[in-house]
Amino acid sequence: MAHAENIDRLPDGAATRDAIAALDRGDPLRTFREAFVIPPGMIYLDGNSLGLLPKAAAARARQTVEDEWGQSAISGWNDHHWIDLPLRVGARIARLIGAGEDEVVAGETTSINLFKCLAAAVALRPGRRTIVTSKSNFPTDIYVAEGLANLLGLQVRYAEPLEVSAALDDGVAAITFSHVDYKTARIEDMAGITAGAHAAGALAIWDLCHSAGAVPVALNEAQADFAVGCGYKYLNGGPGAPAFLFAARRHHAEMRQPLSGWMGHAAPFEFDAHYRPALGIRRMLTGTPPVVALSILQDAVDIVLDAGIGRLREKSKTMSALLVELIERECRGHGLALGSPRDAEARGSHVIFHHPEGYAVVQALKARGVVGDFRAPDCIRLGIAPIYLAYEDIWNAVGHLRQVMDNKEWARDEFRVRAAVT
Numbered sequence: 001m002a003h004a005e006n007i008d009r010l011p012d013g014a015a016t017r018d019a020i021a022a023l024d025r026g027d028p029l030r031t032f033r034e035a036f037v038i039p040p041g042m043i044y045l046d047g048n049s050l051g052l053l054p055k056a057a058a059a060r061a062r063q064t065v066e067d068e069w070g071q072s073a074i075s076g077w078n079d080h081h082w083i084d085l086p087l088r089v090g091a092r093i094a095r096l097i098g099a100g101e102d103e104v105v106a107g108e109t110t111s112i113n114l115f116k117c118l119a120a121a122v123a124l125r126p127g128r129r130t131i132v133t134s135k136s137n138f139p140t141d142i143y144v145a146e147g148l149a150n151l152l153g154l155q156v157r158y159a160e161p162l163e164v165s166a167a168l169d170d171g172v173a174a175i176t177f178s179h180v181d182y183k184t185a186r187i188e189d190m191a192g193i194t195a196g197a198h199a200a201g202a203l204a205i206w207d208l209c210h211s212a213g214a215v216p217v218a219l220n221e222a223q224a225d226f227a228v229g230c231g232y233k234y235l236n237g238g239p240g241a242p243a244f245l246f247a248a249r250r251h252h253a254e255m256r257q258p259l260s261g262w263m264g265h266a267a268p269f270e271f272d273a274h275y276r277p278a279l280g281i282r283r284m285l286t287g288t289p290p291v292v293a294l295s296i297l298q299d300a301v302d303i304v305l306d307a308g309i310g311r312l313r314e315k316s317k318t319m320s321a322l323l324v325e326l327i328e329r330e331c332r333g334h335g336l337a338l339g340s341p342r343d344a345e346a347r348g349s350h351v352i353f354h355h356p357e358g359y360a361v362v363q364a365l366k367a368r369g370v371v372g373d374f375r376a377p378d379c380i381r382l383g384i385a386p387i388y389l390a391y392e393d394i395w396n397a398v399g400h401l402r403q404v405m406d407n408k409e410w411a412r413d414e415f416r417v418r419a420a421v422t
């Protein structure tokens with residue numbers, strides 16, 4: 001599907017500005033924009049890296065800090081149920097990813113959660129010494145697999161998700177891939193790949209960082225064993241927001257993870273001299289939960305739940321199709337090459353275009369208030385967070401991109417100096 005559907009078009013098939021205004025008027029999610037702080041003059045196409053601030057989350061942070069911590073002090077653990085926040089927030093996230101409410105906990109970072117899941121998976125497959133992941137996976141996922149392999153004397157084998165079957169044998173304990181590729185946005189066949197892993201006797205661990213809150217996920221339908229994901233991208237939990245971890249119920253009784261801290265103990269407040277894992281998903285926990293951050297994430301996730309993952313996905317597909325269509329039409333001849341799947345069904349909620357001057361193009365866009373990001377070596381990555389973007393933003397962003405390209409604004413020296421964090 002190359003065209004965004006439901007758009008009025010000129011006789012030559014081109015989408016018009018009026019048609020885009022009509023899309024905004026008919027958008028069932030249009031009021032959600034008001035729930036977020038949108039910096040004036042900014043068109044934010046980076047919600048896949050850091051979601052914008054929900055106004056309710058700011059109010060919640062103040063309440064947790066001033067009313068709960070400030071007034072209750074240590075009694076807050078009971079009075080405000082702080083201790084249950086990892087499970088409470090996990091239960092909400094579960095509804096977005098096709099999991100049971102007792103199968104998800106929130107906390108840690110994605111990297112740490114992946115470490116726990118990989119370690120648990122390997123322990124569930126004694127005698128098997130190989131972890132399979134892809135070289136195109138997000139680097140931290142690869143590094144964590146390597147780190148665990150070094151610790152336990154395992155081997156990491158690399159295969160792209162589409163070719164994973166050739167890498168499976170009876171030595172593979174676990175495979176781990178991203179559900180939506182952080183560069184190309186390609187959506188992997190979670191059910192098919194998981195079934196292949198199971199047929200070879202291995203477990204499947206999925207990274208949902210670029211899916212959660214943007215693309216419907218059906219972990220249990222796909223028979224996924226473990227999953228991890230991020231709280232600060234499409235869930236809008238804020239910089240460094242807690243991540244989440246899923247473990248399928250069928251593994252709860254047997255699974256063990258090595259970061260066996262007291263919050264994963266069967267009775268943390270009995271102060272036993274030895275570790276005894278809690279029942280269920282709780283055993284995947286380690287230390288004291290980040291209460292302020294979790295309370296913010298809880299409200300942020302509630303907004304996503306209100307919007308509804310189905311409606312978010314529909315809007316995201318229409319928007320990303322429109323973005324591709326407008327860029328290819330307005331910036332023709334400027335060397336921008338689509339690097340994401342052309343079919344919106346096969347694509348997550350961002351789009352990349354290759355361009356040899358991609359870094360400078362992203363900087364020039366930023367100077368115009370259009371915030372996207374750059375991924376090496378040459379990817380201009382434009383994220384679509386449908387919960388707070390208007391169709392008009394897409395139209396205007398492409399107008400800016402066209403000017404950047406037509407005027408060769410990217411050639412200015414100031415846009416070619418690389419910053420430490422991009």
Ligand SMILES: *Cc1c(COP(=O)(O)O)cnc(C)c1O
Nearest residue numbers: 109110111138140178182207209
């Ligand atoms: C964003 C992202 C991460 C982030 O990991 P942290 O440990 O939370 O910093 C991990 N994996 C993928 C695929 C990501 O997109």
